[in-house]
Amino acid sequence: MPEAQAVNQTVAEALLAALAQRGTKRIWGVPGGGSSLDVIAAAPRFGIDFILARQEANAAMMALADAELTGAPGVVMTTKGPGVSNAANGLACAMLERAPLLLLSDGFTAAQLAYVTHQVFDQQAATAAIAKGYARAEGEAPAEEIGALLDLALAAPRGAVHLDLTGAAARRSAPPAARRAMAAEAAPGFGDAAALLAKARRPVILAGLEAAEETTAAALRRLAEALGCPVLVTYKAKGVMPDAHPLYAGLFTGGTLESPCVGRADLILQVGLDPVELILQPWRYAAPILDLALRPHPVRYAQPAAALHGDLAASLASLAPRPSEWTAAEIAALRGEALAALEWRGQGGVSPPDIVRLAQQEARAAGRAPRVAVDAGAHMFSATAFWQCAAPRDLLISNGLASMGFALPAGIAAALHDPARGAIAFTGDGGLMMCLGELATAAQTGARLVTIVFNDSALSLIDIKQQQRQLAPAGVAFAPADFARVAEGFGLRGFRADTPESYRDALRAALALDGPSLIDVQVNPAGYPAQLQAMRG
Numbered sequence: 295m296p297e298a299q300a301v302n303q304t305v306a307e308a309l310l311a312a313l314a315q316r317g318t319k320r321i322w323g324v325p326g327g328g329s330s331l332d333v334i335a336a337a338p339r340f341g342i343d344f345i346l347a348r349q350e351a352n353a354a355m356m357a358l359a360d361a362e363l364t365g366a367p368g369v370v371m372t373t374k375g376p377g378v379s380n381a382a383n384g385l386a387c388a389m390l391e392r393a394p395l396l397l398l399s400d401g402f403t404a405a406q407l408a409y410v411t412h413q414v415f416d417q418q419a420a421t422a423a424i425a426k427g428y429a430r431a432e433g434e435a436p437a438e439e440i441g442a443l444l445d446l447a448l449a450a451p452r453g454a455v456h457l458d459l460t461g462a463a464a465r466r467s468a469p470p471a472a473r474r475a476m477a478a479e480a481a482p483g484f485g486d487a488a489a490l491l492a493k494a495r496r497p498v499i500l501a502g503l504e505a506a507e508e509t510t511a512a513a514l515r516r517l518a519e520a521l522g523c524p525v526l527v528t529y530k531a532k533g534v535m536p537d538a539h540p541l542y543a544g545l546f547t548g549g550t551l552e553s554p555c556v557g558r559a560d561l562i563l564q565v566g567l568d569p570v571e572l573i574l575q576p577w578r579y580a581a582p583i584l585d586l587a588l589r590p591h592p593v594r595y596a597q598p599a600a601a602l603h604g605d606l607a608a609s610l611a612s613l614a615p616r617p618s619e620w621t622a623a624e625i626a627a628l629r630g631e632a633l634a635a636l637e638w639r640g641q642g643g644v645s646p647p648d649i650v651r652l653a654q655q656e657a658r659a660a661g662r663a664p665r666v667a668v669d670a671g672a673h674m675f676s677a678t679a680f681w682q683c684a685a686p687r688d689l690l691i692s693n694g695l696a697s698m699g700f701a702l703p704a705g706i707a708a709a710l711h712d713p714a715r716g717a718i719a720f721t722g723d724g725g726l727m728m729c730l731g732e733l734a735t736a737a738q739t740g741a742r743l744v745t746i747v748f749n750d751s752a753l754s755l756i757d758i759k760q761q762q763r764q765l766a767p768a769g770v771a772f773a774p775a776d777f778a779r780v781a782e783g784f785g786l787r788g789f790r791a792d793t794p795e796s797y798r799d800a801l802r803a804a805l806a807l808d809g810p811s812l813i814d815v816q817v818n819p820a821g822y823p824a825q826l827q828a829m830r831g
Contacts, residue, residue, distance in 0.1 A: 305459070306332040308437040308468035309398075310340040312444055317366030320345055320710070321398070322353040326373025328400035328461035333371065345710070345739060348731035350377050352703040354384020354395065355729075359667065359690050359704035361393045363711045365507075367447050368393065374400040375413030378420060383697060385424040388454040390570050390694030391530070392503055394447040397421065401430065401458035417458055427455040432463050437471035450504075450588040451568070481589050485600025488614060490584050494561035495619045497523045498581075500546050503530040503693070504566025504588050505606060506686040513610035514565055515539070520615040524625045526552050528571040529674075529693045533683030540622050544632040545679060548572035548595065550831030551635060555628045556581075566606055569594050570694040573830060586610065635828035636679050640821030644797045646676035646748060649815055652794065653718055653746060654681060656801040664716045664744070665690065665708040669701035669725035672754040672822040675829055677720040699728035702745055706732060709741035709810075716742030723749045723772060730780065736810040737785035744804045745786075745812040747777050750819040758823050781812035792816040 303311065306329060321344045325334060334344045347353035350372045357368030368388070372381050378399045388395035399417060402410060418428045427446045429439050440457065447455040491497065499518055505511060511534040518525050518535065524543035525535040535542045546552045546567075556562065559581045569591050577596035585591075585598035586609045602609040638645035644652075657664055663684075668677040668691040683689050690708060692700040705719030726747055736743050757770040778788030787807060789800035797815055804811040 303468050303470065304332070304336075304465050305431050305436045305440075305468040306464040307336050307340075308471070309333065309431070309440050309457070309459070310336055310342055312437065312440050312471075313367060313369065313396075314340040314342060316444060316448070317364055318342060318369060319364065319366070320357075320360055321369040321371050322347055322356040322360070322707075323369075323371030323398075324348070324350050324353060324373065324377060325371055326377060326400040328374070329398075329459040329464035330371055330373065330400055332461065332464040333398065344371070345735070347703070347735055349729070350380035351383040352699065352729045352732050354381045354397070355387065355697075355700050355703035356707040358384060358388045358391060358393045358395055359707035360711065361388070361395055362391070362690060363687055363708060366394070367396050367444050369396045369398055371398045372400070374402060374417065375415070378417050382421070382424060385421060385454040385456075387692055387695040387697050387700070389424050389426070391692060392452045392568060392570070392694070394452045395454040396444065396447060397425065397454060397456045399456065399458050401460045401463075403460050403462055418456070421454075421456045425454045425456045428458065429456075430458050430460075430463065435471065436463070436466075436468045441471050481603035483600070483602040485598070487584055487600045487602055490561055490582060490600050491563075491613055491615065496559055497521055497561040497563055497618055498543075498556050498559035499523060499525040499563045499565055500556070500567050501525060501527045501531040501534045501565050502567030502571055503528060504568060505534045506531050506566070508686060510566065510606040510610070511535075511686050513607040517610050517613060517615055521618045523618045523620050524555055524628065526555065528567065529678050529689070529691045530571060531566070531686070532678065532681075532689040533685045533687065536684045537682040538684070541625060543625055543629050547829065548575050548577070549829050551632050551829045553578060554631065564598070565610065568694070575830070633679060636675060636825050638821040639824050640818045642818035643792055643816045644794055645821065646673050646817060647680050648794060649746060649748065649797070649817070650676050650680040650720065652798060653744075653801060656798065656805055657718070660802070660805045662716060662805055664718045665712070666718045666720060667691070667701040667704035667708055669719075669721040670696045670698045671722035671725055671748075672758065672819070672826070673720060673722050673748040673817075675825045698722075698725040701725060702729050702732050702736070705743045705745065706736050706739065706741045709743040710739060713742055716744075719743060719745045721745060721747055722754065723747055723751060723775060723777070724753050726777065727772075727775070733781055733784040733786055733810070733812065740809050742808060743810045744801075745781070745810070747812065747814045748817045749775070749777065749814050750817045751775070752819060754819045754822050755826070757819070758826050761823065777812060777814040787811040789813045790816075
């Protein structure tokens with residue numbers, strides 16, 4: 295059992311006790327020689343493991359995924375200077391994915407700053423735009439300071455915080471702090487939600503990232519079933535309404551794919567939908583909006599007619615639904631049309647929809663139910679649409695920041711979080727090259743992870759946009775890479791596939807392993823433009 299706070303604890307130990315109290319199980323990172331060593335030495339006594347990553351931004355992605363899966367603060371540890379600057383992309387991701395994340399960095403003492411310039415820049419200022427708060431734990435009540443910082447990370451909207459901890463500060467005494475109850479912020483709603491719902495005959499529910507929690511998801515399903523209305527989900531809300539449920543109508547991104555369904559609505563119920571999840575297109579619907587959210591969103595695509603703010607499950611339970619005029623056949627037809635619009639029209643290689651479908655088919659045949667992590671890029675259209683989710687967080691993705699280099703680190707975190715389920719990372723070749731060294735982390739940890747590379751030797755999504763503008767091809771193509779051989783060099787099993795048959799064989803072999811593997815799948819990108827057009831218009 296993790297240790298509780300003791301009278302003679304150091305600040306490093308007080309930090310670990312506070313993290314353990316909030317459910318943190320792992321620290322990810324690349325340590326420095328100061329406070330990092332104190333924290334690593336003490337962590338096992340608090341039931342916390344340290345996982346050595348190969349680069350700090352990747353470690354932050356691992357910590358972010360850990361936070362989404364556990365609900366506890368994720369922790370990324372870095373050295374001072376370059377460690378902090380390297381971690382910046384992961385902090386920005388946590389802020390826009392609404393995930394609680396602690397950056398734990400080494401720092402400089404005031405005495406050092408009187409003569410040192412090596413590796414020195416203003417670390418607080420460097421993270422100020424991508425972190426909710428900052429602390430140094432150098433005051434009279436460092437444990438209280440640390441607890442307040444962690445609770446800030448957990449408060450809606452969740453996000454990153456930064457603890458700049460010198461070695462001297464880590465080793466000084468910290469009086470124990472009482473665990474404070476997090477105060478719920480007053481967030482009044484407005485308008486008449488009950489009247490809006492009572493008048494609606496064809497409501498549609500749009501579920502977003504705030505709904506990706508079991509209690510809220512269950513309440514949402516009960517409301518949807520009472521209404522008998524379609525439910526669309528954002529990428530991060532996959533599984534809030536299971537794909538196999540007859541009321542599941544598909545994805546919602548703010549593009550054109552969902553418009554045949556949402557365009558028929560006379561009321562749009564946004565449940566936990568954060569505007570950060572939507573693409574850069576104007577809102578296209580005239581129906582009134584009833585917004586159920588943890589807090590008001592100051593920047594919106596469209597203003598709601600009424601809102602309920604606060605606990606989502608309670609807000610959902612407060613509504614009095616009656617059956618709508620939607621029919622199961624109508625919802626099924628809309629769902630089928632949306633999926634059909636994303637089917638592949640390219641020739642050669644293995645199609646992206648089949649890469650996803652075959653992976654799930656073979657996993658089920660092997661008695662496996664892996665989580666999936668999806669990278670940014672053209673392949674995400676197929677991965678998010680065709681991977682069937684049964685529960686929240688069955689699919690992990692960077693959507694708010696939409697950062698490449700997410701899938702492999704997040705897949706490692708998911709595999710270590712639940713070794714029995716393991717994980718699959720769907721990544722493009724460009725995204726993988728941004729975090730390739732973490733294959734060594736997968737090997738070292740023995741993560742039960744299958745990394746599947748959509749290899750077309752290009753930044754395909756940017757290539758499409760270049761073609762749409764009728765510009766000459768430039769700056770979007772890579773020299774071909776053999777990722778299977780690279781994986782073997784890191785200690786993984788590597789496979790290559792260029793036909794559905796060879797891909798099936800590779801999947802069966804990879805899924806039979808207890809450790810990490812990689813499948814390099816050759817993809818013809820010819821069908822991506824049609825998918826992009828169908829999704830976004």
